[in-house]
Amino acid sequence: MALIDFGGVKEEVVTRKExxxxxxxxxxxxxxxxxxxxxxxxxxxxxxxxxNGFNVIIGQSKKYPKDWxxxxxxxxxxxxxxxxxxxxCERGTIIEMLVSDAxxxxxxxxxxxxxxxxxxxxxxxxxxxxxSKQTGVVPPKDVDVIMVAPKGSGTSLRRNxxxxxxxNSSFAVEQDATGRARERCMALGIAVGSxxxxxxxxxxxxxxxxxxxxxxxMGALAGVMEAQYDVxxxxxxxxxxxxNETVExxxxxxxxxxxxxxxxxxxxxxxxxxxxxxxxxxPKFKKAVKPVFAELYKRVASGEETKRVLQSCGxxxxxxxxxxxxxxxxxxxxWRAGKATxxxxxKEPAKKNIGVAKGTVGRASN
Numbered sequence: 001m002a003l004i005d006f007g008g009v010k011e012e013v014v015t016r017k018e019x020x021x022x023x024x025x026x027x028x029x030x031x032x033x034x035x036x037x038x039x040x041x042x043x044x045x046x047x048x049x050x051x052n053g054f055n056v057i058i059g060q061s062k063k064y065p066k067d068w069x070x071x072x073x074x075x076x077x078x079x080x081x082x083x084x085x086x087x088x089c090e091r092g093t094i095i096e097m098l099v100s101d102a103x104x105x106x107x108x109x110x111x112x113x114x115x116x117x118x119x120x121x122x123x124x125x126x127x128x129x130x131x132s133k134q135t136g137v138v139p140p141k142d143v144d145v146i147m148v149a150p151k152g153s154g155t156s157l158r159r160n161x162x163x164x165x166x167x168n169s170s171f172a173v174e175q176d177a178t179g180r181a182r183e184r185c186m187a188l189g190i191a192v193g194s195x196x197x198x199x200x201x202x203x204x205x206x207x208x209x210x211x212x213x214x215x216x217x218m219g220a221l222a223g224v225m226e227a228q229y230d231v232x233x234x235x236x237x238x239x240x241x242x243x244n245e246t247v248e249x250x251x252x253x254x255x256x257x258x259x260x261x262x263x264x265x266x267x268x269x270x271x272x273x274x275x276x277x278x279x280x281x282x283p284k285f286k287k288a289v290k291p292v293f294a295e296l297y298k299r300v301a302s303g304e305e306t307k308r309v310l311q312s313c314g315x316x317x318x319x320x321x322x323x324x325x326x327x328x329x330x331x332x333x334x335w336r337a338g339k340a341t342x343x344x345x346x347k348e349p350a351k352k353n354i355g356v357a358k359g360t361v362g363r364a365s366n
Contacts, residue, residue, distance in 0.1 A: 014171075014197040019186050025053060027180075027187035034059050034092025036085055036111070037099030038071040041124050044154035045098065047074060048161045048193040057081050059088025089114035094122055094184070101127040102313035105135045117142035118177070120184050124149050125209065126202030129174055131306045145175035146185035148192060149205050157193060166195030174202050210300045215293055222329075229334045239337035246334075248341055 001012040035046040036059040050056045058076045060068050062084065076082035089095055089111050097104050097111070105128065115121060121139050123129065126147060128137040139145050150157045152167040160167050171189050173181045189197040200208075213219065225246050232242035257266035267275050299305050312318065329335060 024187035024190040034088040042098040044158035059085040094120040096122040120144040126206035144181035148189040161193035169194040170200040243337040
């Protein structure tokens, strides 16, 4: 493992240099990796592993024909590489639980019955294990229990894999029955296309993940955007102007600079007026929202958020209800303005040598 300084704290990580693909193939030689669920993470992880030369099969319920048909369109063959959940669990030596958290509780009896000694039970989220009292997911003692959690959506994982970039993932070993759990886990992390791997626990992963999703990554992000858009509209700004100043400039310009070189570099490459205002208002926003994040983390740690997920997502009509909520978002003025804005983005081919072109390097932050 490599020792990296993260803001003054030394942490161990696993890169492709320490654990190359050749080693991953050696560790997983003879294994049959059964990816259970072809919804959000399943397709990306399965296709990435398949493209990397690993023996992968899919377990998908025919109750969800869209996911079954999607798997077929992606090249998985019924009876050869595409099976029911029951048969995939029978065939697999590594069972990857990539259905939703609520669905994991529902199918657990089917999976548990087929966990022969020496198999590995793999997760990409600590939810079912960390909250086992609510989910009922308690693996037998004679199987490995491991996790690789990509820090991004399945779509991003697949896109980054195809571009050669990869997405960083956390990994954890909850139970080592074979003495090979850690190697199996790291090999799978490399196999799915991780940029690098950093260690965690099932509990820490789910606490940070649920906080992040409800917070800055999704819930807080959308909430803050809507709040600013509403204020601008109430003061007479047009939908186009309000959307551009709230969303478009962030997603098409500023956040890309942060991704490249950090927040200070983004600030350094904005106007002096923008810099001064942002630095002045940063502590005000931090003070305003920190109590909300503290409340959120408390609810995650107590299991209240888990209870909400299982009660809501476990309902038979959940997908229908979700569709209504997402449609309401899409039909709002703000996101209809966004659709019009995206349609106006130029579609010209990229300029050659853009990475070294004059005017693209930016100003140093110090």
